[in-house]
Amino acid sequence: MVQRRIRVDKLYTPTHVLHDATLIVENxxxxxxxxxxxxxxxxxxxSAAPGLVDTHTHGCGGIEVTLIKTTEELSKLAECYAKFGVTSFLPTTVSAPHEVIMRVAGIVKQYRGNGGKGARVLGLNLEGPYINPKRKGAQNPSAIRLPKVDEFNQYYEESGGLIRIMTIAPEVEGALSLIQHLSSIGVIVSIGHTDADYGTVMRAIALGASRATHLFDAMTGIHHRELGAAMALLDSEDVYIELITDLIHLRPETILFAIKYAGIHxxxxxxxxxxxxxxGDGEYELGGLRVIVKGGKATLPDGTLAGSVLTMDNALRNLVKIGLRLSDALRLTSTNPAQSIGEHSIGCLKPGCLADFIILDDALRIMATYVNGSVVYTA
Structure with a gap:
């Protein structure tokens, strides 16, 4: 591949900022x-910065991960994310029938083998079906079921070992056995959609769980007499914390509290x-459920939040808006998501890192997105 030399006013690594820098990219x-x-x-x-990494996303541009039937649809999804500065992502399913998850797992395996345009697909994230119906949020209750190691193994085999994260409610029957199994084969267990108490979550973490699925949302919260799942996850140094930073799911003060308490890393x-x-606004579906989007807020007809319409570039801007330095906001939207799934060659912009990066203007709008040193989007 021809060497490229890209000159910018500022280059974020992201923890350090270099001025009037030339980025040299090859192969x-x-x-x-x-x-x-x-x-x-x-x-x-x-400015240049590491590409944004979204490790929990159910869709973009009218395409839902759980409903994809072809690698072409996944390719279009990858192109959609690139518009918003995403260079890598984990397509994420919601609770769905067995055959649906098998289909998506197979498509991800096939796509990874063929490559494609747009953002890099890092594998698959399963948000359910092994969650607590009491904390289902916007997931279809008819698709929620008890954890089964044998069933999960079918998904894992069909994906070619590309399942990276799975959300589990640790209090449901069979969950702790599955948590240990997933941990033993390198699948990240994320605690979410759970009615568990502090002690149960702490036990799950001791058995291998290492992530919080959208902290505070769809889980037991912090009470002065019962600390709940949220506090157990915050208290555990070996757990990564997901936050939905659309400023709808969480107040700015809650985001800043979580960062201060858990540590920015x-x-x-x-x-x-x-x-x-x-x-734009309108009516959509998620996991077979009707979703109404109005004023940038996605809800079921009863008002339950149904995921978000957030894009990662807006997530970045929101973090800066509530007071974070740009370098720290980039850690939350790029470096930390990558490191949370063991990807240390992305989410960084220094020699040895993959040439996945974005070009930003002063308003933090995406001017260009590069994957593997090649342009996949220009404004």
Whole structure:
């Protein structure tokens, strides 16, 4: 591949900021950074940052992950995310019948083998079906069922071992056995859609759970006499914390509290987006349920929040809006999501990292998205 030299006013690694820098890219990787210097791609007046990473998203641009039937649909989904600065993502299912999850798992395996345009598909995230119906949120209760190791193994085999995360409610029958099994084969167990108390969640963490599915939402909260799942997850140093930073699911003060309490190294932003992301108000579906989007808020007809229409570029801007430095906001939207699933060559912009990056203007709008050193989106 031809070497590219891309000059920008600011380059975020993201923990450090370099001024008037030239990013040197070759064979899909960053091989060097220089001050000033010769260049062949001119983005002076703009900033470069690691590409955004969304590890929990159900859809974009009218396409729902759980309903995809072809690799072409997954490719279109990947192109949609690239518009919003996402260079890597984990397509995420909701609770669904067995044959539906098997189909999606097979498509992800096939797509990873064939590649595609747009954002990089890192694997598959299963949000359910092994959750507590009492905390189902906007998931279809008819698809929720008890955990079964044998059933999960079918999904894992069909995906070619590409299931990266699975959300489980640890209090339901069979959950603790599955948590240990998943941990033993390297699948990340995320605690969510749970009615568990503090002690039960702590036991699940001791057995291998290491993530919180959209902290505070669809789980027992913090009470002065019963700390609940949220506090157990915050209290555990070995747990990554997902936050939906649309400023609808969580108040700004709650986001800042979680960052302060858990530490910025443990917190990551997710969109939990549904197919209306990138589109306007209207009526949509999620997991077979009717969703109404009005004023940027997605709900079931009864008012229950149904994921979000958040995009990762807006997640980034919202974090800056509530007071985070841009470098810290990039950690939450890029570095931490990548590291939370063991991907250490993305979410960074320094020699040795993959050349997945974005170009931002002063208003933090996406001017261009690069994956493997190639442009996949330009404004």
């Amino acid at each position: 899909g990787k960053v091989i060097g950074i220089e001050e000033g210097g010769a260049f062949d791609v001119d983005y002076r007046g703009y 443990r917190v990551l932003a997710v969109t939990d987006s549904m197919p209306a992301a990138g589109l």
